[in-house]
Amino acid sequence: MGVFDIYLLEALINGVLLGGVLALLSLGLNLIFGVIDVVWICYAELIMLGMYGMYFMYAVYHLPILVASVVCIAAVAVMGVILHVLVIAPLLGSAPINQLLATGGVLFFLQSAATVMFGVEFKNLGLRLPVLKVSEMFLSYSRLLAFVTALLAMLAVYLFLARTYTGAAVRAIAQDRQIMPLMGVNTHRIYVITSALGGALAGLAACLLVLQYDVHPFVGLSFGPLIFLICVLGGLGNFVGGFAAAFVFAEIISLGGLYLDLEWGYVFAFAFFIVMMFLRPQGLMARRS
């Protein structure tokens, strides 16, 4: 009985740790949606590219891991800006579904580009981080690190939004886009900054995820749909909602994975999502409509 409880506790804690990274990702997506009113379906694919970048920089070219991480974050931030400028900006006036489909095209493109350039084999960073033993429970150091880093990053984003002028503009533009010029704010500039921020968060997530998981062109499919579910359930654009939903989903997956294969965790998460839609529809209405 005691051993059983320990596994449960371990799963619970792992759920929390996983939740941290998922919350970070949903923050990125919510930022983009809240400010620019667009969903990047290819968000997970940006992370995938970041993970590949980390693999090449660290495992192939033997750059120190911290340097690789900084480069990765910057690179994906730039990718976010390119995505916005080339694909999103021309479609800002169109129906939202067009913007969604266009990012779908980018998803296709990125997955295929990765397949063509890197092949379909799984690649691993090869970095063995220690496993901590906390009273009968085994917690991986990489998970803990990811969790703490994610929390710190979210705190940094919060401070940016709350304390700086640009951060205030980011918050404001989500609430009333049309009068921003009256404040002297260049909305295009804010979009670019937000895209860079969303990309940077994806890059950071890539650094954290590559410590724990292998990378392959379709790795985005493992957590992409999940992030969308999290954001929709928490309310697209609702940072707090996304944060909470991330942990809820992470626990479901972790506990589901305790008794069954990991994939079933996702199935339960989706089933949970459907049930929640019946029970709490107001939690699903995005702030903007």
Add this chain to the structure above:
Amino acid sequence: MRRPLPLAAALLLALPFVYHAPYPLHILVIVLIWSFAYTSWSIMGRFGLVSLGHGGFMGIGAYVTALLWNKAHLTPWLGIPLALAASGLLAVVVAYPCFRFRIIGHYFALVTLALSGIVLQVITATRDYTGGSLGYTPERYHGGNSLYALQFTGKETWYLIALAVWAGGLWVWRKVDRSMLRCALEAISEDEDGAAAAGVHVTAEKLKITVLSAVMTALAGALYCQYQMFISPDTVSGIAISLQMVFAVVVGGIYVSLGPTVGAVITILLAEVLRISFGTRAVGWDNLVYGVLLVIFIIFLPKGILGSLLDLARGRRASPQSAARVASA
């Protein structure tokens, strides 16, 4: 279009008896099956109900049929209806809460995107039954040529079956186009509240078209399974398939009955050309091209090739309207 139709039909029917070469016939069968799948998607897509989850329905159609045959020895004549029922049921389970609680437009698309991802995960998770990512093969019966097992070795037979189903799909498209359902759905996509105020049962109408579309797509999946005698999660299911559907219809033209077919012709020919020219090195290149083209088409030609050509023919300038009109969310 009245007089050309019997002539075209006669030509299409006669084709396999005149032109026997197996490879082109194979391509034709594939094109017809996928055209049917894409047409099924566009039946709801044209009303702004853009689903990114149809890969899931196709996968269900394929896998349920194959599994019932292999494990339960159930003939596809019964297996396929069951598969269709399963996908219809799934469509209701997912779509009903969405429509009931006004999850529309891109929120709906995201939910359906997750759906197709989940179906893929289920197929992979039940790998002991489905073979997971390695794929699954229905057992051959009587040497692969049996009406009971719905397996045929002759490409001509399959061509005729695919042709019939494809034509059936177009017929359904036309029927919907001429029905009250279409009027209701167009009203809904313009202004959902207004339509409801006018007495339209919004949820019911949307659900009808969604189930129809899902069931047809599942049929496409089942046929594909019976024809190819091999299915794997990425060839019939998943996000890539869902996006491919959208891409083909967007390129071909979403508001025109033959648009999805044109899209299928383009995508499949493109894939074949790449495969022939580059062999295994071509893996991934076709999707890469699709991705770029999808973005370009969405930005510059949202009505698709056929749609824009028809516009030109009617003397209207192809205007940068949205590819799928969505109820203003």
Add this chain to the structure above:
Amino acid sequence: MLELRSVRAGYGTFPALFDVSLDVRAGEAVGVIGPNGAGKTTLMRVISGLIRPTGGSISMEGVDLGTTPAHRIVELGIAHVPENRRLFPRMSVEDNLKMGGFVPAARAKHDGRLGLVYELFPRLRERRRQLAGTMSGGEQQMCAIGRALMSDPKLLLLDEPSAGLAPVIVDQLFDLVKQIRTGGLTVLVVEQNVQQVLRVVDRAYLLKTGSIRAAGTAAELLESETIREAYLGV
């Protein structure tokens, strides 16, 4: 200071302003009155850059506004208080005011300007942490004006400040407008409420269906028949 010459503007194919010419001289308070649908809000928007003029010219101290990007017009010293306030509802009063002083030139003066705004509107200081969307109409209007003042403007554009407010609040509001002018601030007010606006401005123009129909000092216009006709169609 502000010059409009034969300005035309509209929304898509719908023209709202035809051939509008007016002047605002430094230190003045000028009103634009007119019935509903006259194009008053359009006029404000075309000055502050939210809409581009389709004809004519607008200049502020000699700088052509028609070709200046909208977000740079604030830097020229024009602050627009939009119709219906348009505060950021889920941001605090403080943050709303902060956004008013977003332009780099204003950031340096933030503390000073904030002090000034709080002096003018003590209620705002009391409620500075409160979410703007939860305040009453009158308080919101004060906040909106305060937000515009944060950029230390030379010209303040007030778009229908009395809209949706109770008469006693409107009274207080226009008293405040008088007070704001004492610092030498130039004001252009667009307003439906003729009585209130004519008691705080020096001159006014009458705008009806997109054109200027009359102009004169406040006193002249108060007495004239033209206004009555314009509003009542008599």
